[in-house]
Amino acid sequence: MPDPTLPTRPTPARLPVTPGIAYGGDYNPEQWDKAVWDADHAAFDAARITTVTLGVFTWSLTQPAEDRFDFTVLDDIVGRAADEGRQICLATGTGALSPWIARAYPEVTRVDFEGRKHRYGQRHNACWSSPAFRRLAAGIAGRIAERYADHPAVVAWHVGNEYGGDGGACYCDLCAAEFRTWLRARYGTLDALNEAWNATFWSHRFTDWDEIEPPSALTEHWKGRGYTAFQGITLDYYRFSTDNAIRQFSEEKAAIRAHSDLPVTTNFMGFFQPLDYHRWAPHLDFASWDNYPPRTDEPWRTALTHDLMRGLKDGAPFWLMEQTPTVTASRDVNPVRRPGIMRLWSWQAVAHGADAVLFFQMRASRGACEMTHGAVLDHSGRLDTRAFREVAGLGAELERVGDTLLGARTPARTAILVDWDSWWAVEMADGPNRLVKYLPTLLEWGRAFWDAGAQVDVVPVTADLTGYDVVAAPLLHMIKGDLAARLAAVAERGGTVLTGYLSGRVDEDDRRFLADVPGPLAGLAGVRVAETDAAEPDVVNPVTFTGAEPVVSGGRLLFEVLVPEGAEVVARYGVDFYAGEPAVTRNRVSGTPGVEGHVWYLGTALDQDGLAHVVRGALDRHGLLGPYADVPGLEVATRVTVGGDQVDLVLHHGTEPVTVAAHADGEDLLTGRRWVAGDAVALAPAEVVVLRRA
Numbered sequence: 076m077p078d079p080t081l082p083t084r085p086t087p088a089r090l091p092v093t094p095g096i097a098y099g100g101d102y103n104p105e106q107w108d109k110a111v112w113d114a115d116h117a118a119f120d121a122a123r124i125t126t127v128t129l130g131v132f133t134w135s136l137t138q139p140a141e142d143r144f145d146f147t148v149l150d151d152i153v154g155r156a157a158d159e160g161r162q163i164c165l166a167t168g169t170g171a172l173s174p175w176i177a178r179a180y181p182e183v184t185r186v187d188f189e190g191r192k193h194r195y196g197q198r199h200n201a202c203w204s205s206p207a208f209r210r211l212a213a214g215i216a217g218r219i220a221e222r223y224a225d226h227p228a229v230v231a232w233h234v235g236n237e238y239g240g241d242g243g244a245c246y247c248d249l250c251a252a253e254f255r256t257w258l259r260a261r262y263g264t265l266d267a268l269n270e271a272w273n274a275t276f277w278s279h280r281f282t283d284w285d286e287i288e289p290p291s292a293l294t295e296h297w298k299g300r301g302y303t304a305f306q307g308i309t310l311d312y313y314r315f316s317t318d319n320a321i322r323q324f325s326e327e328k329a330a331i332r333a334h335s336d337l338p339v340t341t342n343f344m345g346f347f348q349p350l351d352y353h354r355w356a357p358h359l360d361f362a363s364w365d366n367y368p369p370r371t372d373e374p375w376r377t378a379l380t381h382d383l384m385r386g387l388k389d390g391a392p393f394w395l396m397e398q399t400p401t402v403t404a405s406r407d408v409n410p411v412r413r414p415g416i417m418r419l420w421s422w423q424a425v426a427h428g429a430d431a432v433l434f435f436q437m438r439a440s441r442g443a444c445e446m447t448h449g450a451v452l453d454h455s456g457r458l459d460t461r462a463f464r465e466v467a468g469l470g471a472e473l474e475r476v477g478d479t480l481l482g483a484r485t486p487a488r489t490a491i492l493v494d495w496d497s498w499w500a501v502e503m504a505d506g507p508n509r510l511v512k513y514l515p516t517l518l519e520w521g522r523a524f525w526d527a528g529a530q531v532d533v534v535p536v537t538a539d540l541t542g543y544d545v546v547a548a549p550l551l552h553m554i555k556g557d558l559a560a561r562l563a564a565v566a567e568r569g570g571t572v573l574t575g576y577l578s579g580r581v582d583e584d585d586r587r588f589l590a591d592v593p594g595p596l597a598g599l600a601g602v603r604v605a606e607t608d609a610a611e612p613d614v615v616n617p618v619t620f621t622g623a624e625p626v627v628s629g630g631r632l633l634f635e636v637l638v639p640e641g642a643e644v645v646a647r648y649g650v651d652f653y654a655g656e657p658a659v660t661r662n663r664v665s666g667t668p669g670v671e672g673h674v675w676y677l678g679t680a681l682d683q684d685g686l687a688h689v690v691r692g693a694l695d696r697h698g699l700l701g702p703y704a705d706v707p708g709l710e711v712a713t714r715v716t717v718g719g720d721q722v723d724l725v726l727h728h729g730t731e732p733v734t735v736a737a738h739a740d741g742e743d744l745l746t747g748r749r750w751v752a753g754d755a756v757a758l759a760p761a762e763v764v765v766l767r768r769a
Contacts, residue, residue, distance in 0.1 A: 091392070091430050091482045092230045092338055092361075093162055096473050097126035100434030100451070101397065104152050105136060106441060114456050115438055116159045121458060122451065123470030127156050128396070128433065130166040130219070131236050132198070135173040138215050146222060157228035165229050167216040167327055170236025171198035172208070180207035185240070186247035188300060190293045199240020203323040204249040212323065217330030224335035232339045233396075234327045237365060242300065243349030244316040246291045255284045257315045271584040272307035279305065303503050306585040313499050317351045325358055342396040345380040346514050348502075351495035353535040356387040365397035365435070366424065371410070374710065374728040375525035376518055377420065381427030382533040383493060390484055390532065394431035395424040401449030401462045409447075414461065415761030418469050419726060422763045426712035426724035428485045432473065434466070476744050476765060480722060483714035487532040488699060491521060492548040494536045494555075500585045501552040501577055508609035511577065511632050511680070513550055519683065520549045523690040528701010530713060540564070544697040545571045547690075551578040551596070553585065559595035566599065566674050567666020571693045574600065575677030576607075576633045592635075593676070600676040601641030601662030608634040608651070617649030618658045618685060628685025630658060635678035642676065646685075659689065702738035709733060709758070725764040732759050740769035 099119070104112050119127075129152055130137075136148050156163055177184050177195035183205045184193045193200065201208045216234065223229050244250075262268040265281055274280045281287055288294045290309045296302055303309040328339045338360035343352055345364055356362065362384045368377050384393040398420065402411045412420075421432045439450035446454075451466050458467075498513040524531050524547070532543070536558050540546055546565050551558075551574050559579075562572050579593025588594035592604035609632065610616075616634055620626040621644070628646070636653045637644075642660035658679055664672040673696070675689055694700050703709040708729030714722050723739065734757045737750040744765040750756060758764070 093126060093431070093481070095125065095478045095481060096425060096429075096476070097162065097394065097431035097433065098470055098473050099124040099126040099161070100128060100437050101131060102127040102129060102156070102437040103132070103440070104155070105133060105148050107438070109151070111438075111456070112155055115452065116155070118452055118456065118458055118463070119159070119161070119437070122463065122467040123474045124161065124437075124451075126162040126164065126230075126431065126433065127437065128164040128166060128233055129153060129156065130168050131170055131233065132168060133166070134168040134171065134215060135175075137168055137219065138173065138211075140175055141179065141211070144218060149219075153223060153226065153228070157226065161228065162230045163226070163228045164231045164233050165219065165223055166233035167212070167219055167235070167331070169212045169215060169234065169327060172200050176208070176211060180205070182247070182249060183208040185245040186250075187241050188244070188246060188291050188296070190246065190291060192247070197240075198236075202245040202247055202249060203319045204245065204247070204253045209323055209326055213326040213330040216327035217333060220331040220334040224337075229337065231337055231361075232331050232335070234324055234331075234339060234341045237342055237344055238320050238324070239344065239347060239349060243320065243347075244312065246289045250319070251287075251289050253319060254289055254312065254315050255287055257318065258287065258311065259284060261311070271586070272305055273586060274305075277304065301503055301509070302505075306500060306503055309503055310496065310499055310585050313349070313495075314351070314354075316349070317354050320350060321355050321358055324355075328358070340394065340396075343384065346383065346517070348495075348498060348514070352383075352387060353493075353495060353537075359388070361391065361393060362387040363394035363396040363431075366395060366420070367397075367399065367403050367405070369406070371412070371416065373518075373522075374423065374708070374726075375522040377423060378427055378525055378710070378712075379491075379518065379521035379531070379533060381424055381429065382491075382531050385428035385485060386532050386534040386538070390428070392428050392430035392482060394433065395421075395429045396431070396433050397435035398424075398433070399449040400434050400451055400466055402447070404445050404448035412449075414465070417462075417465055418472075419728065419761045419763060421469055422724060422765070423710070423712075423726055425480060426710070426714065426726060428714070430481055432469070472745050479716060479720075479744065479767070480714055481717070483716045483722065485530065485532075485712070485714055487530040488543055488697065489524060489529045489545040489694070490532045490534050490538065490540065490543040490547070491517070491524065492536050492538070492546065492551065493517065493533055494551065494553065496555070496583070497550060497552040500581055501550050504552075506609070507607045508632050510612060511550075516550050516680065519680075519686060520547055520690070522683065523686045524694075525710070526687060526704070526707070527691050527694050528704040528711060529694050529699050530701075543570065545573070545693050545699060547573040548578065549575065553581050553583060554579055554588075554595045555583040559599060562596070563599050563664070564666075566664035566672030567670075569667065569670040569672050571673045571675070571696060572599070573675045573677070573689065573693055575675075576635050576679060597640070599662070599664070600660070600674050601639060602657075602660045602676050603638050603640055604635045604678070605638050606636045606653070608636070608653070610634070615682075616651060616679065618646045618679060618681060619649060620646040620659070620685070620688060626685070626688050628688065629682040630679030630685075631682070632680045634658070637676065637678045642674075645675075648679075703735060706733055706735055709735065711738070721768040723766045723768065725758070725766060727758045727760060727762045730760050732757060734758070739766065741766040742769070
């Protein structure tokens with residue numbers, strides 16, 4: 076097993092690997108006759124497709140039996156793409172089991188959370204603890220790397236596909252045994268484990284490692300996934316499951332490394348709760364992810380997720396590995412992307428650090444569950460569809476921009492901290508309000524920063540915070556290591572820290588601090604929590620901010636009654652027995668002589684207007700409000716090129732035309748149009764400007 080205390084500090088990324096922004100996507104020509112390939116590649120030329128991801132689900136083709144390998148089809152696919160001048164991201168094909176593996180080794184199929192042993196089917200169907208799966212997966216990865224390592228068209232390796240399935244975990248006997256091994260490495264002794272898990276509760280004190288069972292519906296989770304009798308056990312199983320996936324990925328990567336030093340990645344899924352991507356990041360050569368937003372009217376969600384992917388590798392560029400050109404096929408209702416939206420979202424990815432814009436899929440599948448999923452080419456292969464015309468138009472724009480943005484960095488002086496441990500811990504806590512969810516809260520805070528035009532890094536709690544003026548830490552439920560001291564350092568050098576309800580409540584083992592809430596953050600915030608009330612979502616408690624022009628907001632879900640211990644009261648509750656009591660505070664912190672920092676504490680889940688009031692005040696203090704902070708839906712994201720040029724990408728997500736004063740002098744790399752600061756500029760809905768500053 077990997078060390079359960081895996082480092083979370085990202086290692087340097089291995090980009091760029093292409094001469095320009097990689098453009099293309101998942102291509103599965105093994106699904107069609109070769110006659111179709113000719114038309115496909117002609118269409119790809121017309122759309123300026125430079126890069127294809129090949130072989131994602133070819134295991135059953137390349138290894139039809141344990142002792143037989145057949146690379147005939149993959150050779151043809153790779154050779155044809157190379158002959159057409161495409162760059163190749165080549166997959167190991169291990170994203171789904173071959174049927175013969177499950178038959179020969181029944182151990183490879185998973186046992187689910189309810190204790191049911193699965194038979195062969197679907198794609199997320201392998202147990203990462205299975206010795207047979209790990210051996211065979213590493214074996215095919217090594218064979219493919221050996222065969223294609225020196226192929227000039229191959230630029231990167233793609234391991235697996237969207238690691239996950241059934242909560243990202245298996246509950247079989249093999250996993251139980253590996254979990255116990257992982258626990259031995261983490262705790263050393265049963266006494267230390269029992270102490271961490273508070274095992275004297277409900278007579279759970281373990282006297283033998285073999286007594287420990289994975290937490291499932293048959294053991295600790297008597298009311299479902301989110302309800303556990305022992306948070307420490309469940310928290311550790313989440314950690315173990317992440318490390319188990321990393322081990323399997325790393326074994327494939329090691330098999331590749333025996334033959335090739337090209338960069339290796341796997342495609343993440345944004346804010347995916349079951350697996351801790353920060354623990355995984357050091358093992359990637361570059362980050363990549365698949366963007367399928369659940370709504371089309373939340374551009375801040377996608378922006379924040381791009382920022383998370385960029386933050387996995389210390390701000391290095393990432394790959395947008397998948398997106399749909401038109402429609403998804405995974406939800407009950409799958410609306411088509413409106414005209415211009417695919418282009419807008421593609422440029423948004425580039426604006427936030429993408430060095431690749433790739434689609435799933437290049438040609439629509441003929442059968443099975445994704446045959447209605449959007450594609451660059453539909454089943455007829457027509458080139459006059461709206462989707463293809465838009466893809467071709469974007470390809471021409473990326474070709475026009477060339478390598479200008481390749482490898483460009485995204486400067487930010489604002490950070491939002493994300494912590495999977497806190498995510499897991501706060502959502503399985505038995506109180507005070509289970510309706511408080513981590514991701515929705517994070518997105519509300521992220522929206523407030525996005526609306527204000529702030530450039531944001533989304534980083535782990537282990538990140539170096541010295542370069543940030545504003546650090547936001549919503550739902551920082553768990554305080555680990557020296558985090559409290561590093562947040563204090565931000566304030567002591569004059570920065571601003573924002574945190575709030577349910578923060579500072581538990582240690583790294585999910586045990587409550589034997590101190591006033593917010594625990595290690597209390598001194599920094601200058602406040603303690605006397606009581607925590609909770610209510611249903613339709614209950615709103617008015618929250619009034621003081622000032623020359625009082626702002627009235629609304630708090631919901633949780634209402635911490637705050638007792639200032641050095642902090643000033645910024646807002647108070649309006650109703651209930653704690654009417655008039657503090658709801659929001661700000662503590663002034665002195666560190667460097669003559670320098671004052673601020674620490675905000677929000678005792679309730681403010682509505683978007685109230686949250687915006689706090690966030691904009693913090694940003695304005697440091698001059699970090701964006702140039703179009705008062706124009707709804709108008710985003711500006713900056714990248715600094717390898718040569719030192721500043722390029723501002725202006726993205727209009729609104730549904731109506733707007734006219735604004737140009738924020739800078741420069742040239743639009745897409746149209747050649749010149750901007751002069753202060754001049755009126757008209758922007759249509761979904762318009763994109765790539766402005767290289769003068």
